[in-house]
Amino acid sequence: MKYHPIPNKLFIRNRHRLSNLLKPKSIAIFHSNDILPTNADGTLRLRQNSDLFYLSGIDQEESIVVLFPDAPDEKHREILFLRETNEHIAVWEGYKYTKEHAREVSGIQTVYWTRQFDTIIRTLIFEAEHIYLNANEHTRADIVVETREARFVQKYQSLYPLHKFERLAPLMHNLRAIKQEEELPLLQEAMRITEDGFRRLLSFVKPGVWEFEIEAELLHEFVRQRSKGFAYEPIIASGANACVLHYLANDQQCKAGDVILLDVAAEYANYNADLTRSIPVSGRYTPRQRQVYDAVHRVMKEATAMLVPGNLWDEYHYEVGKIMESELKGLGLISQHDIDNQDPDWPAYKKYFMHGTSHFLGLDVHDVGSKYRRFEPGMVFTCEPGIYIPEEGLGIRLENNILITEGGNIDMMASIPVDADEIETLMNA
Template sequence: MVSAGMVCSTRPPSGSSSPSSSSTALHRASISRPMPSSGFNQPSSRSSMSSEPFRARRQRVLNRLGDGVLVLPTAPVRLRNGDVPHAFRPGSDFHYLTGFDEPEAVLVATRSSAREHHAILFLRPREPDREIWDGPRLGPRRAVKQLGFDEAYPMASLYERLEGILGKTKRLFYTLGADGLMDRSLERVFERLAVADYRGNPSAHPVIEDPGPRVATERLVKDRDGIKALDRAAVLSAAGHRRAMAFARPGIMEYELQAEVEATFRRLGSRRNGYESIVASGKNACVLHYVANDRKMRRGELVLLDAGAELDMYTADITRTFPVSGTFSEPQAEIYRIVLRAQKAALRAVSPGRLWNAPHQAAIRATIDGLRALGLLKGQRKRLIAKEAHRRWFMHGTSHWLGMDVHDAGGYIEPDGKPRRLRAGMVLTVEPGLYFSPRDRSVPERYRGIGVRIEDDVLVTRSGRRVLTEAVPKELSEVERLCQGQEA
């Protein structure tokens, strides 16, 4: 999925203002149709990984942060419409450090040494009456035993206990502005701490630092468990794309093809997509983030499918473009071959020590060469690159980080202002494309309305690269065979 630009509602301490009306609605039970307290529970409240990887991740992040207290809430629950909540997904940073899936939870952690830390999880208590409606909760006691936390307490005690914890520290690692209710509640904690120690002329609050950039730096290089999860997500996603190629035919709606892809994801164990599926047939393929998926697919057209399954909170991100009728027309094949050559050139540019944008530069060179060969661009390659002549038809970057988020955490620029260099363990997409608007009079009519993108997920290894999504065919003849019902 091309990138356009290359936390939790918590209970305030007693005496503070009440939550917003939407937050209140989430805690209100109706006699006729009880409202889930925070969105319906997922089938499990913890990752399939053991607790040890999460403890190791917490230690590495805390070592980056240094002395102080980390306070990290999960994502908030949000209402979709009326009293219906969006399906809950934990915040990625929170889950990366906890492995905990339930809503209304906060991690509080401090480092005791370079090898030891103390982690406390605040979460919803067990409530049998509530669990009849929403499903089982883990509860504090089992959180310690099953998730490896040092302590766990009900959410209602968060701010009272934070007073004792923050009263002993001069640094707080917390992201201001992500959760207004929690920001205001922490302000009241700071006020009470200052009043209690007024004779000491204390600071109004500890030094507050955003932990996000350091968590992102840690997430950028995947650990062994993260790579395993990405491998599994890639396998599921590849199966969905192969199914789509075999299923596509003239006369079906784009959303029917979407249903086949996502049903494959679900059957193989993915509970949700990593992002909204793009099923763009005909001229819709020229809209980069087209998600309406409501057009009837016609004979002789291409369909661009950009879809990825999420598994264990990690997502794949695959794009393939293939013929609805099973065979590329000659103009379609000409454009497709340019994009495929560009993608292969970009893949060869992925290796440790190279700049992260080296794949993009390689893709541009190959794309311009292909457009020159078709007569769509004229002039010397070097001059065309300097003029960015490709951007009329290839207007996005070639790569973005991939992991727990489809456009994953981690900066692209080093502190010295230079592009980041690739390291073993990083995962990025490689996805060049060409898009010729149906209204583009600068190209021959036979190319108008053609949009092609080819995207794979790539792990940087010590010796080079490994394409995680190579199970989905992309050679022109292999794509046609699969679309015609033959095994590629």
């Protein structure tokens, strides 16, 4: 792996925390993600299942983690199944985990080959009453491809119809929402790499540069610092492109006088940063651009201040909406008449700020967690207000990553330039 080894005490603790949430006489089974095909004999790179990685640190295809805390045989209370390598695989694909290395990485002492899974599981499953299986239950997921875990759910329910089946997703969402002490440096490293990439751009961007050239500069910086690359598909949107929230083409030339919206960040060890900045192609904001930029920046600062223990998702977003309403009114984009006659389900400010302000961040960019759970220390959120004015060809979004603590919060991206004056100074140095 490109990233440095992660202390296995993180994975040992995560398994212990999950085991404490399982019902008596339960067995829990986690599968790695599939390596997805493209065309002909092509495949995509593996993106490991976040839950399996969270519990084991294993970053390889065809891996399975089994937890059976009440197993009569103590050695079967934690089991890792690995794809067995051979000389042919070694020649064509390179290194695969040995059992010894997998024990070192995961802290799981009982390791079998994946081909042994069906035989081993039959010796265990009849000692259990509950079978916990996993599924992608993210509220924003649009699942059109059957996953390895989905296939196994169907198979197990057919093979063992008299067992009681349980959902792992709610338990994993509960655990992963609170970051462990070993996770925070991994997130911080993703943010540090992201900062280096952003600072690199401040001296690179000028009129005439292409969006894809900016993408290439970032990728170079990210990969050379042990990142696999982008945490998500990069948005490098100049001019009116910035008003397309998920603009991914990155194929336009950046023109003098425009602003570039950069929603770009690195991953590190499967943990993700999430940064947005809006910088002037010519190195200086116009008065109107600066007016809108400063309005977004003020909303960002006030929203960040509300990311504290005890607050609730919907209440937080409602209050941010009121702040944005005031700023848009000051910019002349909405009027009091618009506010007085607005649809409560789609307030007037939504015309220019149509997305949420924050989401969970971690092993997934839009990480798992419940919007109905009050904010707690250890949660990490983005804070990303924006104003999009298609008629002016201008979109401004600013985004940092915020750690909630007992005493308030910590801006994990506080060192990344965001003040408009600082950005102009650095671009003209």
